[in-house]
Amino acid sequence: MITLLTGMLATAVLAGGVLALAALGEVLAERVGVTNLGVEGLMALGAVTAVITVFSVHSPWVGLLAAIMVGALGGMVFAFGAVVMRANQVLCGLATTFMGLGLSTALGHNYAGQPVDAIFGHVNIPLLSAIPVIGPALFGQNILIVPIYVLLPLLVHFVMFRTRHGLNMRAVGENPAAADAAGIPVMAMRFWYVTLGGAFAGMAGGYLTLTYVPVWSEGMVAGRGWIALALVIFAGYRPVIVTLSALLFGLVTALSFVGQAHNWPIDPAFLNMLPYLGTMAFIIVPVVVWHRMRRIMAAPAALAQPYYRDVR
């Protein structure tokens, strides 16, 4: 029973990491007022980049770095359309997803199905990994787990809610005109945070192929980018909560693995539906059951609205 629990938690932590990274990146973008629906495509690009890079240099670190760079580049392309040109954010996001999915499949065509030979191995953090049940799951995993679940969310939280810069950043998402009047560079803020969000999405893709599913195949991102987007809404645009809900989501995914491993009398297709059904429930149920939630977890006021200063 304990080993089952540990195994499930370990899978949950591993699976949730992809969502945690992508969702944290999206929190950054949405807090400055930009909805990036391109996450799914950027993740696919990151995933394929990591695989291709590792095939030539055999280092997961270089692969991850390449995935981050490509994600940032894709984020910049999206930001060019949605922030600089102020084109419709929904369209630019969908277009980014189409481009990302199409390009990644075309680029990864020759690498599909080949197992990646250099991935992030397990590291045991002394003492902490000896904690029963949660120790091995959190501290006996690959080296990226602690940064993903602890360092990055806390850093983002600190910057966003405890610094002057974070206040400016949130002002840009709530009321860009007021922020502009106060001398905050709205466009630059939006551009670079969307780019950073793209880098996170790319890293999520890289993490996916370098730890979790070490092989590239078409459609392997499988809607995780969209789930990450839903988690951002669910978590009320908060970096720490979004990370925790990603972990909760990993648990739902782990449940379907456990089901398949233990031959539950449910068809795997239905078990595979669990993450999607879970996401649906997660964003519908709280709002219906707890009406106050809507105000507390409200989106930044200027979300998805382009800012025009120079209408002249």
Next chain:
Amino acid sequence: MATRAFQRLPTAPAGRILALRLVAIIVSLFIIAGVLALAGHSPLMLAQLIVRSTLGSRFGLEDLALFMCPLLLTGAAVTVCGTIGLWNIGAEGQFYAGAIAATGVALGLHGPASVLLPLMTIAGIVGGMAWIAVPTLARAYAGVNEIITTLLLNFIASLLTYYLTTGPWRDRISGAQVSTQRLPVSIPEMWGIVHWGFPVAIVIVIGLALVLSHTRWGYEIRIGGANPEAARYAGIPVQLRIISVMLLSGGLAGLAGMFEVAGTVHRLQGGMANNFGYLGIVVAVLARGSCLNVIPAALLMALILDSGIVMQTQQLSASVILAITGLILFMIAIGDELAHYRPVAKVAAEGKLS
């Protein structure tokens, strides 16, 4: 110093939109040609081949009509949702749901085509409506973002199709993978392999355009989309309108699934939705909220898909078409925004005036 500045208009004139879109498409084509040239293909030869085998051959034209049929309906589905300001990103799932429901009727009931086909049509529409029901209610009564909910259901529908076509409904006769057996009835063909679903889809799109522009319901929908607060103040039951529009949208996408399964593919198959649902979004974007514009938009999209088949014969991955569609969509989004700007000549710097 006299400088040219730009003034942003609240609505862009249609002529400028068309012109800038043309520019956007041409720019996209140049980028694509550049990438293909870098990858060692000859863009000019490819272009010739594409024109010859899509518009210049009967098979190409038949394929064009077959691609257009679902795109017209999914494009209309996204467009009607757009008139009330909502995004139905789940046409892909509703397409599957419609196809599943129609297949269920065809495999479960026995009878002549004249009875089965209407029943399948109804099942297809109801299937699509059922698939959008939860996002609809969540949107209308709890204000839950419909983009995410409709989209997540796509994955569920795809998995359900996979389950049915490998499980209870799998083809036991020919043993085809991820597919049901051939359906006992099919929509009659009117021209080569083009079935009657194609003209019906065009009629539906035209009918929708009339309903949206000439009925009270259509007017209320448009007001609800333009300004929900004003609509509520004017006594329009916005929630009910949201429900009716979203259900209509789901029904249209479901009908597209029924047409595809009964007219083109003749069996329920994994992956049969072929991105038609997602491409419906592109069609709707191109149509800019007008149902009549869905027809030329679907034609353009069908041309791109048709060209994709040609490119596949030239050892180019099928997914390249998705990337190309994305690029064109991206460029058009930018072009549409630029169409709002009108150059105005500033007379002189302020200091010199007065």
